Amino acid sequence: MKRIDTKDAVGHVISHDITEIIPGKFKGRAFKKGHIIKEEDIEKLLRLGKEHIYIFEIKEDELHENDAALILGKIGCGEYVYLSEEIKEGKIDFYAEVDGLLKVDKEKLFELNMLGQISFATLPENIPVKKGEKIAGARVIPLIIKKAKMESAAQITSHKLIDVKQFKKMKIGIVTTGSEIYHKRIVDKFGPVVEKKVTEYNCDVIGQIVVTDDKEMIKDAIKTHINNKADMVICTGGMSVDPDDLTPSSIIELGGELVSYGSPVLPGSMFLLSYLDEIPIMGLPGCVMYCKKTVFDLVLPRVLSGEKLSMEDIMRYGHGGLCQDCDICRYPNCSFGK
Numbered sequence: 218m219k220r221i222d223t224k225d226a227v228g229h230v231i232s233h234d235i236t237e238i239i240p241g242k243f244k245g246r247a248f249k250k251g252h253i254i255k256e257e258d259i260e261k262l263l264r265l266g267k268e269h270i271y272i273f274e275i276k277e278d279e280l281h282e283n284d285a286a287l288i289l290g291k292i293g294c295g296e297y298v299y300l301s302e303e304i305k306e307g308k309i310d311f312y313a314e315v316d317g318l319l320k321v322d323k324e325k326l327f328e329l330n331m332l333g334q335i336s337f338a339t340l341p342e343n344i345p346v347k348k349g350e351k352i353a354g355a356r357v358i359p360l361i362i363k364k365a366k367m368e369s370a371a372q373i374t375s376h377k378l379i380d381v382k383q384f385k386k387m388k389i390g391i392v393t394t395g396s397e398i399y400h401k402r403i404v405d406k407f408g409p410v411v412e413k414k415v416t417e418y419n420c421d422v423i424g425q426i427v428v429t430d431d432k433e434m435i436k437d438a439i440k441t442h443i444n445n446k447a448d449m450v451i452c453t454g455g456m457s458v459d460p461d462d463l464t465p466s467s468i469i470e471l472g473g474e475l476v477s478y479g480s481p482v483l484p485g486s487m488f489l490l491s492y493l494d495e496i497p498i499m500g501l502p503g504c505v506m507y508c509k510k511t512v513f514d515l516v517l518p519r520v521l522s523g524e525k526l527s528m529e530d531i532m533r534y535g536h537g538g539l540c541q542d543c544d545i546c547r548y549p550n551c552s553f554g555k
């Protein structure tokens with residue numbers, strides 16, 4: 218490494234991006250790696266606190282931070298993920314190519330960061346992300362890093378660390394249970410909530426069947442939706458402890474695989490998920506009708522991404538499963554479901 222006084226640096230090449238930060242106004246690259254220093258740059262470099270310019274010789278067994286960032290890009294960039302066109306200040310960014318569910322191999326990400334000298338940060342997995350949204354960023358810590366370190370990094374996983382699973386456009390059947398709705402004693406307020414939430418994901422509601430608290434009627438309604446080619450059936454009402462709450466037992470009696478009746482999510486403890494011939498059948502508790510976000514908002518995007526959830530997936534929600542019920546909901550940018 219050769220050190221040159223900035224005042225004498227005209228004609229020399231800058232070996233890494235140089236950052237300028239003016240709090241509240243600007244944070245970004247003031248000089249790009251490779252820039253040839255001109256007379257008029259000297260004053261600005263001095264204002265950025267650069268009294269010296271360093272000329273680095275990168276040895277055979279070393280890599281520049283920008284080349285290392287490219288390797289991190291390759292390690293991370295999976296399905297429906299794209300990289301920033303340019304590496305700035307040694308950092309590469311990852312973006313979602315489509316609306317979908319973010320998947321991160323958290324264990325491999327941890328192993329990668331445990332190598333040291335690497336900073337690879339992502340959004341939490343299993344959240345819905347929008348096309349064009351930044352989902353991760355990565356860089357190495359030193360300006361020059363050993364090639365061997367980056368080779369170890371590349372060997373951590375044979376698959377990519379980050380994928381976005383594109384949402385499927387599903388056909389949804391709704392079964393609304395409750396004698397009070399069936400006999401028109403009150404107006405259905407649940408159906409519109411479910412419809413709004415699924416249409417936000419571009420799904421179609423193929424029908425809503427209203428039934429009273431009667432097991433045969435509930436089961437028939439679910440089967441009717443399946444016969445009508447529903448990709449998912451969502452039941453509302455009758456999910457709790459009253460002996461007249463028959464929705465869970467009706468779904469269970471239909472057979473198939475019960476993933477869970479009950480979830481460690483508040484609101485949403487009385488949630489049910491099962492699969493009948495691979496078709497997800499959900500039982501939504503009353504809270505979904507009136508709470509901003511519930512277990513339904515956590516599970517729905519995962520099901521729409523084509524993922525088949527297990528009991529473990531549901532039980533893992535316990536940590537982070539308590540919604541803070543903020544006045545202005547910021548989900549998914551909060552701790553709920555993380």
Ligand SMILES: Nc1nc2c(c(=O)[nH]1)N[C@H]1C(S)=C(S)[C@@H](COP(=O)(O)OP(=O)(O)OC[C@H]3O[C@@H](n4cnc5c(N)ncnc54)[C@H](O)[C@@H]3O)O[C@H]1N2
Pocket residue numbers: 393394395397398403404405406407408453454455456457458462485486487501502503504
């Ligand atoms: N003693 C206990 N009480 C409750 C428990 C419990 O474990 N022990 N669980 C609570 C939880 S959690 C929930 S969530 C609620 C109710 O869940 P349900 O899904 O069983 O809801 P319902 O009993 O069917 O109805 C409750 C309430 O909501 C009205 N409702 C239902 N469906 C509609 C609709 N489509 N449109 C308009 N209004 C609807 C219904 O008329 C009732 O007023 O139970 C807690 N209690």
Ligand code: MOO
Pocket residue numbers: 482483484485486487488502503504505
């Ligand atoms: O299932 Mo309840 O939803 O926790 O309010």
